[in-house]
Amino acid sequence: MEKIIKLGISRCLLGENVRFDGGHKLDRFLTDTLGQYVEYVSVCPEVECGLGVPRESMHLEGDPDSPRLMTTRTKQDMTDRLVQWARKRVSELEKEDLCGFIFKSDSPSSGMERIKVYNERGMSVKKGVGVFARIFMDHFPLLPVEDEGRLHDPKLRENFIERIFTLKRWRQVLAKKESRGNVVDFHMRHKLLILSHSPKHYQMMGKLVAKAKALSLRELYQQYQTHLMESLGLKTTPKKNVNVLQHMVGYFREQLSSDEEQELLEVIDHYRGGYVPLIVPVTLINHYVRKYDQLYLKEQIYLNPQPLELQLRNHV
Numbered sequence: 001m002e003k004i005i006k007l008g009i010s011r012c013l014l015g016e017n018v019r020f021d022g023g024h025k026l027d028r029f030l031t032d033t034l035g036q037y038v039e040y041v042s043v044c045p046e047v048e049c050g051l052g053v054p055r056e057s058m059h060l061e062g063d064p065d066s067p068r069l070m071t072t073r074t075k076q077d078m079t080d081r082l083v084q085w086a087r088k089r090v091s092e093l094e095k096e097d098l099c100g101f102i103f104k105s106d107s108p109s110s111g112m113e114r115i116k117v118y119n120e121r122g123m124s125v126k127k128g129v130g131v132f133a134r135i136f137m138d139h140f141p142l143l144p145v146e147d148e149g150r151l152h153d154p155k156l157r158e159n160f161i162e163r164i165f166t167l168k169r170w171r172q173v174l175a176k177k178e179s180r181g182n183v184v185d186f187h188m189r190h191k192l193l194i195l196s197h198s199p200k201h202y203q204m205m206g207k208l209v210a211k212a213k214a215l216s217l218r219e220l221y222q223q224y225q226t227h228l229m230e231s232l233g234l235k236t237t238p239k240k241n242v243n244v245l246q247h248m249v250g251y252f253r254e255q256l257s258s259d260e261e262q263e264l265l266e267v268i269d270h271y272r273g274g275y276v277p278l279i280v281p282v283t284l285i286n287h288y289v290r291k292y293d294q295l296y297l298k299e300q301i302y303l304n305p306q307p308l309e310l311q312l313r314n315h316v
């Protein structure tokens with residue numbers, strides 16, 4: 001598959017020796033597995049703003065909502081230097097058409113959440129955001145972001161990957177000539193995926209698409225994109241997935257034999273009970289989609305969300 005999805009990433013996660021101590025934080029899942037499907041744009045805030053390798057370590061200090069970035073031993077304040085560089089860097093990154101960013105956890109520059117912020121007595125609270133990460137997230141509020149630590153959790157991993165792949169497909173729609181038909185077509189294929197994240201957004205977006213003719217193209221695209229990214233930001237749960245699976249059974253009621261229906265409902269029940277992963281009912285439904293040539297379901301991204309090799313649904 002062509003590497004068409006561009007993701008920003010904290011450079012040390014790719015194995016480059018850019019950390020304060022001259023080391024790296026190579027993450028093999030990101031380089032060897034996800035790396036087969038994406039092209040990384042790496043960013044090391046501390047090196048790119050002119051600090052060398054090795055360098056004095058830093059941490060956040062002061063007000064957790066707007067902390068200062070200080071060197072730990074000599075107490076130099078690096079905040080302004082990093083902020084100035086970061087503002088320029090995020091504008092440059094606009095040209096890259098990124099579909100997301102993977103940050104290094106626990107870093108006072110690159111960490112996206114729960115970063116230690118120290119007070120004058122040397123006590124810390126895990127409430128900060130890294131200086132570059134904050135500026136990046138403010139600049140690209142709808143872009144999916146994660147850190148490598150959270151991506152070790154299969155559910156968070158599946159959610160993140162689903163979002164970046166969906167954003168890429170949406171960007172492909174944006175690259176075409178604007179038309180209501182293109183939005184409607186995208187929506188039709190993503191309906192069940194959206195339902196698996198948020199029944200509320202599924203309803204809202206259904207209404208939005210239904211009144212597409214009453215909106216200007218610009219309004220339609222903007223509102224749809226906002227709802228899309230918001231909906232995928234909400235996590236799927238077994239309960240929401242069961243709702244989608246049952247919804248799909250409804251499309252087959254006429255065609256399935258009573259044995260087949262019974263088997264399918266049992267498999268869904270096993271998933272609900274946590275005895276089998278989501279891939280099991282999804283595979284069975286895909287089998288019936290082919291057997292009965294179910295055209296609507298055949299088109300659903302939910303049933304074939306992203307490269308099989310990532311095995312995302314084997315764990316959720």
Ligand code: SF4
Nearest residue numbers: 011012044104107110
């Ligand atoms: S955490 Fe960020 S600033 Fe630190 S080495 Fe990695 S990329 Fe550079």
